[in-house]
Amino acid sequence: MRQKLLLIFLLTVTIKTFSQDSKFSIEANYPIAIGDNFLGQNYNGLLDFGAKYRFSENEIVIIGASINFGFFQNTKSGATDLNQLFDVKIFPIQPRIFAEFIIPKLEKFHPQIGIGYSIVIYNADWAENRAANLPADLDDSESGFNFNVGIAYDLSEKFFIQGQYDFVKIGVEDGVPDLSYNTNINILKFGIGLRL
DSSP: OOHHHHHHHHHHHHHHHHHHOEEEEEEEEEEEEESHHHHHHHHHEEOOOOOOOOEESSSSSSEEEEEEEEEEEESSTTTTTOOEEEEEEEEEEEEEEEEEETTOOTTTTTEEEEEEEEEEEEEEEEEOOOOOTTSSSEEEEEEEEEEEEEEEEESSSSEEEEEEEEEEOOOOOTTTTHHHHHHEEEEEEEEEEEEE
């Protein structure tokens, strides 16, 4: 009897786990900062993690909410570049609402579009050549509008690969020129995902 109950439980969990109708998914991406802006000129993307929840669906579109957490590090070293006095890490946090489109006869492809808000957190640690009376680190953040487009391709019912483009328009502090170099961020992301 126990074996039958265990088998029924395992079958139910397996069917639900491998179901295409899963509302949750997680993803891991490699982010690439592009364009003529402060991020694209000075930082390497290291990783980006995301999660999605689909809360509404019809024959044409799936609507959901997502959040991504990224990590970028400056490409310059404080010891070798006299103009770079500190090592900077950037952490974008991007909550958004998205629409995933259903294309008849191309069920494995999932184009999507999203809008949201981005918070860009800066963490700067002074390089070794800093003066002793300066603080150990500086933390700051900026925020602004986020626009996302992408496409996913199903490798199986559970796994998918994807490519995305993010445009982020952030505000600047007083004293920083309000130029596209300082306010526009462009990020390409390539990764893999798992439906839970």
